[in-house]
Amino acid sequence: MKNNRKELTFLRAYALFTAIGFLALVSYAFNTSNDRKFGTIDVERINVVEKNGDLKLVISNSEQQHSGVINGKALPKRQRPAGMIFFNSMGDECGGLIYDAMDKEAELVLSVDKYGDDQVMQLQYSENPELKKRKYGLQLWDYPKEDTFNARMTRFNEINKLKTTKEKQQAYLKMQKDSLLSNERMFVGKKINNELGVFINDNTGKPRIKIYIDKNNKPKMEFFDEEGKLITKN
Structure with missing residues (x-):
């Protein structure tokens, strides 16, 4: 027993x-396995990093979204839509894909940032679903001066402290005069007013060439001088 x-x-x-x-x-x-397979993962944020820990990509919901890094400095926490944010080997944000949709606003934007600065190219879609108004296409910008990001951010912070709308408008005009704001150079696509075509501006942001189909389905070609005056129309 x-x-x-x-x-x-x-x-x-x-x-x-x-x-x-x-x-x-x-x-x-x-x-210890490098290869893992999952059926479904519910996650609020994913950081893709190099072996040394350098951040290369963030995939996140809106609440956990990365605020961005420019010239090695983290930007203040801000509200950003869900999507993907890309980072270069310097650790700076260099572009991203964001999207969202609500009753009065819908958008999807794929951005490419200038080195050490903000966006210079976007593939964009935006719409007001209630009004059935939408814009989509390729948008390009230029910055009149190089390396102005820090100066621009300093001015924006100063503007946020101003009390009246008039003061803020004057401050923005001063920034434009000092070449701290980007200028729209070209848009290829469909505008809110239903014009579809190519719209080209000079380096100050003034319209110079328009080749498009208007809302009445008529083809048009227009050229403007430096003062914005129409000089040729076909």
Whole structure:
């Protein structure tokens, strides 16, 4: 009888240690494997990094979205839509894909940022679903001066402290005069007014060439001088 009890105790202990060993082996294999397969993952944010930890890509919901980094400095926390933010080897944000849609506004934007600065190219779609008004196409910008991001941010912070709308408008005009704001250079696509075509501006942002189909389905070609005066129309 005693021998039977000893054998039973031994078998229980053996089974327990075998189970523990198996679980430890599975855990080790799972944690050391580079290739893992999942059916479905619910996640609020994913950071894609290099082996040294450098951030290269953030995929996130709106609440956890990265605020961005320019010239090695993290931008203040701000509200940004869900999407993807790309980072270059300097650690700066260099573009991204964002999207959202609500009753009065829908948009999807793929942006390419200038090195050390803000966006210079976008593939964009925006719409007011209630009014059935939409714009979509390729948008290009230029910055009149190089390396003006820090100066621009300083001015924006100063403008936020101003109390009246008039003061803010004057401050924005001063920024434009000081070449701190970007200028729209070209749009290829459909505008809110239903004009579809190519719209080209000079380096000050003034319209110079328009080649488009108007809302009445008529083709048009227009050229403007430096003062915005129409000089040729076909």
